Amino acid sequence: EILADLQVDLVVTDMTMPRLNGLGLIERLRADPQHTGVPVIALSARAGSDAATSALVAGADDYVVKPFTAAELLARCRSTLELTRLRTEQASTAARAAMLAEFSHDLQTPMSVVMSALEMLSLSGIDDGARSDAVVRARDRMVVLDRLVRQFLDGSRIAAGLPLLPVTASVDLGDLVRRALLDQRGVTVEPVAGKPVRVMCDPRRTEQILRTLAIRARDAGEGSVGVRWTAVVRDPVAEHDAGGVDVEVYGGGAPSPGLAPPQGSDLDLLVSGAAAAAQGGALSLGPTTSHETHFVLRLMEAN
Known part of the structure; x- marks a missing residue:
């Protein structure tokens, strides 16, 4: 519960604790996207390979048997942090x-x-x-x-861990969508009734996001892509829901419910998600199958 609100570099845990033992804590950390990469050192009075193996299999990075000196524990902490740093650098290089x-x-x-x-x-x-x-x-x-x-x-x-620097402006959403998808084959922009919708966004990056989503939806579906948008009223109960405009890009069928954050190593989607967040919006997607995919780009509505 404490770790849920903290960003830590290292966790040192005893294997014998009330309510939640060390193995349970390690398993929860490894299952939590926020802490899955945090190194863990397990402390235990149990010697032997079986006890150490259980902790290491659960996801511990090191296993220290009691009794130990403060100097020994500090040395183990330093070496674990250094190994984690090297692994992070290697992953970043790759x-x-x-x-x-x-x-x-x-x-x-x-x-x-x-x-x-x-x-x-x-x-x-x-x-x-x-x-x-x-x-x-x-x-x-x-x-x-x-x-x-x-x-x-x-x-x-x-x-490199640097923030994107969006250049936002108030733009007509319909014009932006059509301009972004002008050269994309098989894309149908659904007509929207009512007055034109204006959004605050970085036009260049938003056009690139829409092109990326249209290509992904077309490749994952049957070749045809639909685009539509709807205004979203702010939910007073949801802490982080500021409302806005949802632009839906879908292929291979009608849009699907059940949204989740984009994941994976796809460079275009990762950049699109970061660009959406940098300009105050969000990118999410629904269930993706061989016949259907569904993206939702949340943009801020211009006042």
Whole structure:
């Protein structure tokens, strides 16, 4: 109960405690997303491999048998913290390497189009129509490259533990959605009755979020994607519910209930979730199957 409201670097627990023993505490910590990575040192009067194995299997990082000196326990704490730091750095390095590999792969197609267009423009005797077509293709791919670079920079800031810095403005939601999904095939924007809805958001990042969600919904479903939005009245009972506008992006069927935070290592979705939170909104998703997926982007309504 105390740990629920604390961020700690290390937990030292006795294996024999009233109400909740050490094994139970370790299992709860490992099941809690907030504390699953916190290192744990277990203290016990029970010697032997069986007792130590039980604690280590439950998720303890070290097992210290009583009696022990203060110096020994401090040394174990230091070594456990150092090993945890090294594991965190290794995981961060691996994540950055995976992000760079994905970024490099995504660059290949637009770069090849730009290079092909430039080669065509360098040819002698090229007619005006072909020249204009090459310029348009190069310009379109440069827009894609700009999006990829900005997405990569946002991902780099997240990996480095730095906050995203949104540039928010009051925008017409309908115009923003249509502009974001203009080049996405098979997307249907449902008509919304009433006056236009205005939201406070970072237009560039929000457009990128919507493109990402449309692509994910299309890939997970049957090719068709629907988009709609509804105003959400603030729930006075819910502490963190400020209301706003929910933009739903769904594919392969009608939207599904039962939302949960986005998870996984998908760079685009992780960046989208962080970008939504940075501008005061949130990104959530419903059950995803081979036939259906459902995303909800909460945006702040402009006053």
